Amino acid sequence: MKLWEAGAQQEYLTALMMDLLRLFEKLQKDCQKSLTTLCDIEAAKACAVASLSLMEFSPFPGGKEENLNTDTDVVGDTESRQVYNSLVTSRRNLTSVRTEIVRSAKAI
Numbered sequence: 001m002k003l004w005e006a007g008a009q010q011e012y013l014t015a016l017m018m019d020l021l022r023l024f025e026k027l028q029k030d031c032q033k034s035l036t037t038l039c040d041i042e043a044a045k046a047c048a049v050a051s052l053s054l055m056e057f058s059p060f061p062g063g064k065e066e067n068l069n070t071d072t073d074v075v076g077d078t079e080s081r082q083v084y085n086s087l088v089t090s091r092r093n094l095t096s097v098r099t100e101i102v103r104s105a106k107a108i
Contacts, residue, residue: 009094012094013094013097013098013101015068016059016064016101016102017101018064019059019064020101020105022063023048023051024048026048027044027047052102053106055102056102056106
């Protein structure tokens with residue numbers, strides 16, 4: 001990570017993935033508690049989906065992505081990709097890559 005340029009796409013996407021993985025970690029822990037019922041699992045899933053919906057157009061509040069100092073405008077991306085698992089290249093706009101990652105995580 002020391003070789004990455006500050007505020008570059010690699011650093012930004014790594015922070016996004018850390019936030020996503022933290023949400024999935026919380027979901028997994030909530031579902032693996034002892035004496036968990038199906039209602040508890042549904043509530044944990046609904047909470048995770050709501051958190052992912054928050055992340056669609058802006059960073060998760062209090063997450064790593066929000067703490068980054070970037071000049072990239074993430075809010076207001078209107079690009080809607082129909083195929084979530086398409087090839088991501090370095091030539092694509094950072095905002096569209098970010099939106100695609102969050103939407104594909106939400107589709108799981």
